[in-house]
Amino acid sequence: MSSEYLFSFKTIQSNVIKTLGEALKEILTDANISFNKSGVKICAMDATQTVLVHLKLDADNFEEYECNKSSVIGINMQNLFKLLKTMTNNDTLFWGIKKDDVNFLIIKIYNNDKNITNTFKLPLLDLDNINITIPPAEFDSIITLPSSDFQKICRDMHNISDTIEICNAGNLLYFKCDGCIAQQETIMGGSSDDIGLQFVKQSDDKIIQGYYNLKHLVMFTKCTNLCNTIELYMKNDFPIVIKFQVGSLGTLKLAIAPKIND
Known part of the structure; x- marks a missing residue:
């Protein structure tokens, strides 16, 4: 060049x-x-x-x-x-x-x-170059699932509530929401025949869960067409990280802080 x-x-x-x-x-x-x-x-x-x-x-x-x-x-x-x-x-x-x-x-x-x-x-813009330091973290759960499934769950639940609970217990992944018009719970896993769902790392002795803003997660799902599967990185009282493959060019990681559930 x-x-x-x-x-x-x-x-x-x-x-x-x-x-x-x-x-x-x-x-x-x-x-x-x-x-x-x-x-x-x-x-x-x-x-x-x-x-x-x-x-x-x-x-x-x-x-x-x-x-x-x-x-x-x-x-x-x-x-x-x-x-x-x-x-x-x-x-x-x-x-x-x-x-x-x-x-x-x-x-x-x-x-x-x-x-x-x-x-x-x-x-081009003259923006402040803010150096963001990302501390190393050891996640308790790493889960791979179809990006289209995650997109549908987030969009469906956003019609009901502003907040979603994501929970990993053993080989089950729970998505829950509670709104004025209804409650919804979606469970993934529990079978060796689960298509596209893989628990890369899981904790057998504790439940990993958090509450997150659905508006942000629905924005994240605009990345769905980048790849067929995503990876969720979870740890209690810690931001959830969603990892997308950007075609074959590299990776995109989006992290969202948990909400404090009153």
Whole structure:
């Protein structure tokens, strides 16, 4: 790739990046995106300071990736998605910042079938670069389940309540809510034939549970199309972490603090 750029990448996974952009704009208004030789990273809190976003896309997973200088760029996520949503599944996506034009992100969308190239210049923002330190944590439960199932449960329960209880006891996973119009309980597991449900790590001697804001979890489920399965990381009195695979580019982890249930 041309050395006229401080950094640049090209990927054929345009639909993955578009889905990612659609999800992140619901959580973050503005965000700093870091680029270095290892890849692309976002580590940011939402406006309520209850949701943590940790995105890591590995340089080796792009069709082309060049980083001549580590950079941090400020982006308005709504404006970024307005450009990304013009992509189709067959497009190739290019991002870069030119050495002689560092105030703009260059986005190129190639459609090789029609021999069309769209080029955008997105103005960058000067945002405070807040260093977020994530302490290491040992989770008591790690559970893999179909992302579509998790999406449906969260959406259905959001019609009833603002809060969901997620509980792991042995080889059972419970989702519960209690609203003005109804109560709902959904139980997953309990059989060796469970399709898509896997308890990677579980505690046989204690119950792992927490109460969480359904509005945030429904926003998270906009990431559903990124991957077929998600991983839940659970620990009592600790944020729940939901891990998505971003196509084959990397991972997205979303953490939400538990609600204090009165």
